[in-house]
Structure formats: C-alpha cells, structure tokens
Amino acid sequence: MYYLKRILFMIPLVLIVSFLAFVFVRSLPGGPFDKERQPASPEIKRNLRAKYHLDDPKWKQYALYLGGLIRGDFGPSMKYRDHSVNDIIKQGLPVSMTLGLLAFCFAQAIGVPLGFYTAVRRGHWQEWLGSFIAIVLVSVPALVVAPLLVMVFGIKLGMLPVALWDSPKHVILPTAALGLYFSGRVARLMREGMLSTLKEPFVMTAQAKGLSHSAVLLKHAFRLGVLPVVSYSGPMLADLLVGSFVVENVFRIPGIGVSFVNSFLNRDYTMLGGLVVIYAVFLLLLNLVVDFLYTVLDPRVRYT
Amino acid sequence: MDGFTNAFPRRGKAFCFAVAVGFPALTRLLARRIRPRFALVTVGVALFSIFLHGCGGPVDRADVVIINGGEPETLDPAIVTVQADLRLVRALFEGLVRLNVKAEPEPGLAHRWDISPDGLRYTFYLRSNLVWSTGEPITSADVLYSWRRVLNPMTAADYAGQLYFVRNGREYNIGKLTNPDEVGIQALDPLTIQVDLVAPTPFFLSLCTFPTLAIVPQKAIERHRDRWTIAKPLPVSGAYQLDFWRLQDRIRMRKNPLYWDAAATRSEVVDFLSMDSANTALNLYKTGEADILWDKTLVPSEVIDVLINDKDCHRFSYLGTFFLRINVTRPPFDRPLVRRALALAVDRRRIVERLTRGGELPAHHFTPAGIPGYQPPDGLKHNPEAARAALEQAGFPGGRNFPVLNYLLTNPRIEQQIGVELQAMWQEVLGIQVQLRQNEMKVYQSAQTALDYDVSRSSWIGDYNDPNTFLELFTSENGNNRTGWKNPRYDELIGQANRQIDPVKRAALLREAETLLVEEEFPIIPVYFYAGLNFFDGTKIEGVYTNVVDEHPIQAIWKRK
Numbered sequence: 001m002y003y004l005k006r007i008l009f010m011i012p013l014v015l016i017v018s019f020l021a022f023v024f025v026r027s028l029p030g031g032p033f034d035k036e037r038q039p040a041s042p043e044i045k046r047n048l049r050a051k052y053h054l055d056d057p058k059w060k061q062y063a064l065y066l067g068g069l070i071r072g073d074f075g076p077s078m079k080y081r082d083h084s085v086n087d088i089i090k091q092g093l094p095v096s097m098t099l100g101l102l103a104f105c106f107a108q109a110i111g112v113p114l115g116f117y118t119a120v121r122r123g124h125w126q127e128w129l130g131s132f133i134a135i136v137l138v139s140v141p142a143l144v145v146a147p148l149l150v151m152v153f154g155i156k157l158g159m160l161p162v163a164l165w166d167s168p169k170h171v172i173l174p175t176a177a178l179g180l181y182f183s184g185r186v187a188r189l190m191r192e193g194m195l196s197t198l199k200e201p202f203v204m205t206a207q208a209k210g211l212s213h214s215a216v217l218l219k220h221a222f223r224l225g226v227l228p229v230v231s232y233s234g235p236m237l238a239d240l241l242v243g244s245f246v247v248e249n250v251f252r253i254p255g256i257g258v259s260f261v262n263s264f265l266n267r268d269y270t271m272l273g274g275l276v277v278i279y280a281v282f283l284l285l286l287n288l289v290v291d292f293l294y295t296v297l298d299p300r301v302r303y304t
Numbered sequence: 305m306d307g308f309t310n311a312f313p314r315r316g317k318a319f320c321f322a323v324a325v326g327f328p329a330l331t332r333l334l335a336r337r338i339r340p341r342f343a344l345v346t347v348g349v350a351l352f353s354i355f356l357h358g359c360g361g362p363v364d365r366a367d368v369v370i371i372n373g374g375e376p377e378t379l380d381p382a383i384v385t386v387q388a389d390l391r392l393v394r395a396l397f398e399g400l401v402r403l404n405v406k407a408e409p410e411p412g413l414a415h416r417w418d419i420s421p422d423g424l425r426y427t428f429y430l431r432s433n434l435v436w437s438t439g440e441p442i443t444s445a446d447v448l449y450s451w452r453r454v455l456n457p458m459t460a461a462d463y464a465g466q467l468y469f470v471r472n473g474r475e476y477n478i479g480k481l482t483n484p485d486e487v488g489i490q491a492l493d494p495l496t497i498q499v500d501l502v503a504p505t506p507f508f509l510s511l512c513t514f515p516t517l518a519i520v521p522q523k524a525i526e527r528h529r530d531r532w533t534i535a536k537p538l539p540v541s542g543a544y545q546l547d548f549w550r551l552q553d554r555i556r557m558r559k560n561p562l563y564w565d566a567a568a569t570r571s572e573v574v575d576f577l578s579m580d581s582a583n584t585a586l587n588l589y590k591t592g593e594a595d596i597l598w599d600k601t602l603v604p605s606e607v608i609d610v611l612i613n614d615k616d617c618h619r620f621s622y623l624g625t626f627f628l629r630i631n632v633t634r635p636p637f638d639r640p641l642v643r644r645a646l647a648l649a650v651d652r653r654r655i656v657e658r659l660t661r662g663g664e665l666p667a668h669h670f671t672p673a674g675i676p677g678y679q680p681p682d683g684l685k686h687n688p689e690a691a692r693a694a695l696e697q698a699g700f701p702g703g704r705n706f707p708v709l710n711y712l713l714t715n716p717r718i719e720q721q722i723g724v725e726l727q728a729m730w731q732e733v734l735g736i737q738v739q740l741r742q743n744e745m746k747v748y749q750s751a752q753t754a755l756d757y758d759v760s761r762s763s764w765i766g767d768y769n770d771p772n773t774f775l776e777l778f779t780s781e782n783g784n785n786r787t788g789w790k791n792p793r794y795d796e797l798i799g800q801a802n803r804q805i806d807p808v809k810r811a812a813l814l815r816e817a818e819t820l821l822v823e824e825e826f827p828i829i830p831v832y833f834y835a836g837l838n839f840f841d842g843t844k845i846e847g848v849y850t851n852v853v854d855e856h857p858i859q860a861i862w863k864r865k
Contacts, residue, residue, distance in 0.1 A: 040784075050460075
C-alpha cells in the first residue's frame, strides 16, 4: 500500500518537472531554427516554425506536449528532423544503461571492498593507502581520467580501442573512466558506515557471544555499514543509467548522455522535454527501490 | 533498431550472454547473505535484459571508413543544409547533374540538356535506364515531384531558395501561388523535363548538382512522411544505399547495384563516422580505425601547426570566408567612415599567422580567389595611419567620445583568441574600447538576427562555385544579410548581373557590387579565407581529389589492400 501511494505520488512530480523543463528551455534566447545560415526568405522560417507549432500560443504548445507525454510520444526532434524523440531515446538509452550498469558494478566492486578493508584495518598503513586511493579517485574527474586512459591503454600500449562501441573490448575503457570516480565515493561511504557501525553495542554483543571476528564483520556489521552506500546507490545508478556527457563524448558512445547536453545547446525543445521526463522517472523509481532495500537491510526500518 | 541488430556477428552476443548470466549468479550469491533473494534476482534479471539490448557486438570493418562530421541532422535532400550531411545525401540521391571528382558539374540522371539562347529555358533529357534501388523506373514525374516538394511550404525546406531561380518558385513557396502547376517545371514526356527560369542564371547547372534539387522517391515519402529516410527499404537514386544509421555513431552505406553508373563504384561498403570531439577523431585516425578525416572542425586547433606538416595532410584553399558583420543601424556604425576605420585597423596577417595557423590566407575581399572567370576587387590593406585619419574625419580623433564597441562571438577557443586580438588592434590603432560578448551558439545566432550587436564574428561557406553564392547575401531582403545594410545600387547590380548572359559583363557587374562591400561601404570586414584540410594516406587511399568546395564523390574512393 505504501509503495502504491509512492508510485501515485510520482505522477504530479513528473508533471511539475516536465512543466518546469518546458518553461525554462523556451525562455532561453535563441530557438531550434536559429542558424548561422538563415533561409533565403523569412517565409521559409515561418513555414518551419508553423510545422513545429512554435508560433502557436504557449498554452497550446504545452497542451500538445502534455498530450504526447500521456501517450508516451514526445514528437519529432527539432534538430534531427528524420527521427522522433522516441526513436532517439530507444536507440541511445539501452547503450547508456548498459554502460551505466557496468560502471555501477565496477564502482561497487572496487569501492565496497576498498572501503570495508580500510575501515577494518583502522590505524594500519593499509588504511592510509586505501584512503589515499579513494581520495584520488574522487578528486580526479572523468574529463581527466578518460583521455588519460585512452592515451595509456589505447595509444601508448595499443591494447584497447580508443573510441566507438563495436565490441566487448570497446566497453572496458569507458566503464573504467565512468566508474572510477564513483568507486572512490562508494569506498568513502562504505568506510564511514563501517566505522560508525563498529562502535555500536550490538557488535560488542556479537563478539561477546563468541562469534568469530570475520563472522561479526560480514554477517552483522556489514549489513548496517553498507546502508550509506545503498542510499547513495539510488541516485548514483540514476545518474549512471542516463549516461555521461564527458565519457560518451570522449569515447564516442551512441548513448543519450551526449543528447542531454546537445539538445539543450541545440534548443531541441521536444528532445529535451523527453529526456528530462525520462531522467525524472528514473530518479524517482530508483529512490523507491532504495527505500525498499532499506527495509530489507535494516530491521529497524518499516514503512506503513 | 531493426536496421542494425542483425548486422552484429554472434561473438558479441555470446559475450553479453556470459556477462548477463554471471551477473544474476552474483546477485544470487549476495542474496544468500542478505535475505530476500527473490527481489535481487528479479532486479538482476531486469538488468540482464537491458544489457542484452544495449550490448552492440562487433561490426565488420567497412572497405573505407570516413570521419565525416557531426551527427547528421537529416538525410532528406530537401531539408539538409550542413556540409557534412550534404556529402552523405549526395551519395544517396542524385540530381539531374552531378559533381565529378574535381567538383565540376557533369551529366547525372540527365544525360544531356539544351539551353535556350536567352538562357531562360533548360530542357533536360533523362537517361532511359534509370531505376530506383528498389527497381521501379525513375521518370520525369519523379523530378517534378521532387522539385515541387522542396517548394511546397509544408515541407519547410531551409534551402527552398535554391529553386527561387525557377519561374514562380518563390511565389509558390511563400504562399502567393497555391497551384504547383504554375511553377516553371514541366514534364514534356517521361524522359524530358523543361525548366523556365526567372532570369538567365549562369550557375543553374551547378545548382542542379546541389542535393536540394536531387530526385527523391515519392511513394516512400508519402507512406512514411517525415520519417521516410529511416524507413526500410529506402529507395535511392544515387550510387549508394543506406545500410544502417546508428545515431551518434555512424552511417553505413552499401553500393547500389542498380545505379546507372554502378560499374564505376569502387567500394562496396563505406562507413561515415559522426563525431563531436576533435581529439577523438584524431585518435581514431591515428590508430587506423578510420581511413579519411575530412572535416576541418574535427582537427584539433591546438596542434594544427604540427598536423599540417604531416604527410597525410592534404591542404587546399576552400570556398569559405571568415568575416565580421557590422550593425549599420547603430550609431556611430551607421557611418561608412567609422566602418572604414575599423576595417583598415585589422591586421589579418597577425590573425592567420599567430592564431589560425592552418594555412589560411588573409582576406581583403569577400569572395575567395579562384572562382573561375571572376576577379574580386583588391579591398583595403591594413593601414593604421589611414584608419586613424578616417576615424578622426568621422569626428572621433584618437577614439575620443567613441562608445564602447560590443563584439559578439561564440564559444570555440579560436573565436575567443580572434576576439582578443581584434580588441587589441582596435584599441592600439584607434583607441576604441572593445567589450567581448561571448555567447553560446544559439544565443549568438539570435542576437545576430535581432541586430543586437555592434560587430559580430561571421562566416560563410559557398554552396556552389560562383560569386553569387557569396554576394547575394547582402542584398536588402536576404535572410543572411543581418547587418541592416540596404543599398539599392547593390541590389540593382546583383540583379543585373544575374540577368546578364555574357560572362565577362556579368563578372564586371559582380565585381562592381563587391567593390561597394569591401572598398566603399563596409557593412562587413573580411578577415581570412578558410583553408581546407583532408587527412588520408595518399599511398593507400585513391579517388580523393582536393577541391575548393571540398566535395568528393564517394563512388570514386577506394582503399588499396
């Protein structure tokens, strides 16, 4: 029941987001058909604007957009005129999601053990080294990591392709470039979570019961220690699944992360309208999943 | 999706499958530790299906891989305007006339034509063996349909102006005429088309090579409307057919065996990579993933002085000009003397030698040199003394009381550098304060159209090899004028020139018009002519010939094995 309510509540939220996106992008100077090369006569531009309903009153345009939203049809792209927004999302989203998912797994696979280990080895040199690595990962953005990886593995060593999305080999560098930053974040959260959990009285109780050290850590402490990572994972996954502009641009990956930025720069109103809604839905849904996982991991949390 | 999922061999799918099976197994393992395994397994399965969908798998390498430009906006000949996209469209759809490897007009779908002595009537004779790639014959009805479609207001074709030279073309396009039969295009019989022009247009054959006037498939367009270029099968009239179009990635073309000149098509499969990042483009070229890089914007400007000495770099002069527009509606720029002072103070050599560094030539006139049969005026050379004198004569000795000049520019780094350089020049020579207003592309374009600037960076690339493609810009009613400059004498000269049949007299009229632009009135200041760059290994790639319009028929290109 609780979850049903949450899902129903998403509808007005998505509507508000779509309305704001509609208003903001249209209030910017410049439109989709402003070009360096203007048509030879003003009538041509008028024809164009008429075709895409840009000269209709604003409320009518919004109604049109809303109608499309309900039918799940965002209309034709104003920049890529041969494609509908749905076509573009249908082609790009799975690619971005694949890459995002791989990067997500990558970040967890590196971040969780790293954070766990540095927390457990508190006060030893391993903690300092691990924390240092995590800080480096967090502070170096993909804008730097991606070209660096390309230079080393693609050009100097010639082991991996420098760009494109053709084969499993092409997946490795972008995954690393996208995932490394997040692995640092995850490691730090994991460490914090573990450190505070290890202070809890139930850990001492478990130890007093005579459980082995590793059993205490893995079975009892881990479950609570991982909570900060879980709550971060929702927005992180949403962020990763809809693609990254930098990584998709550097590796020329046919995802929608690039479209997100470009549709704004191109004032591709319909495209941007579609992408914003998709992103909002992802974010809301994944937050819901996170809340659900909380009830699974922490027996103290219950929703009614 | 349907287009390319089949194109992937099995190896990639197998990999995806392995990972996808591994992932739920992993979640299962985790689920044993953390109780409700059901939930996690479900999530795993859902993610697995996404994975299978998004995992491409290897694509075979094409015979020739070309880095062509940004993601194509469209492949519809009536709509296309970007040069990189035009190259693709030329390969798919042919007009009555086509370009040869040197970018000169030669017979295309029409094997010959007659021109009436007054230059007003063209009669084209189609080849008798023409068919669409789907097998139906191409006839004069297709030509009629294609040209009328461009002019139809509902098509909303940016380049409909290319057909304004045809009688009643403009009237039909702007809605003054509603009956397309009144447009001066007629089919005399299934293989003969008669075209009546408004004025003898000496470059009309060049226009006929332009994709806007290419022949398109009526039935497919009527069936699939705006999305006809992505529907399958796509009937084409050109040397190549569309194999698949993967957005933000590539377009793959395959030889059209039914093309009338298919015997001359050298490469079976050609890939056109679309690209935004110059660094990525260069990496792909340097690692051999691409054979040709021919888009100038995809050459990193930071290292251009090194790259132009590369043995793979083929340089040529290009039919394009970087120039400045001056807003003549804003005082004090409404006075030709002020504009003259600004023009005289610009040291073009400093800009091409220090900043652009790609072999660009300083421009003192608007039309690039090298257009056959045309000698542009000399224009004004850099002369600080004369510049100061002109400004003084205009009432601003030493720049005193001159308002702050607002210079409009866009984002690319080279544009900023040029802005700073101009700022310094005008400050040093004329004592004028310059404020640089850097705007994102769309804001810049709308500001320029709204005449919300004093001086604005500008560029123009010629559509065909004739001065008219440059000079018609500054006629009073042209949408690309955007300076507020209106000069009846200029309009008259351009009009007369395009009614003139004698090429020598015509050139003289055009030259007189251009003299108004660059020696007397200065609504614009030419700065430099673009240099073209094509990267390819001359020992391996055959059939690419550099030329001023940077057009290269794809069917002539092939790679030595």
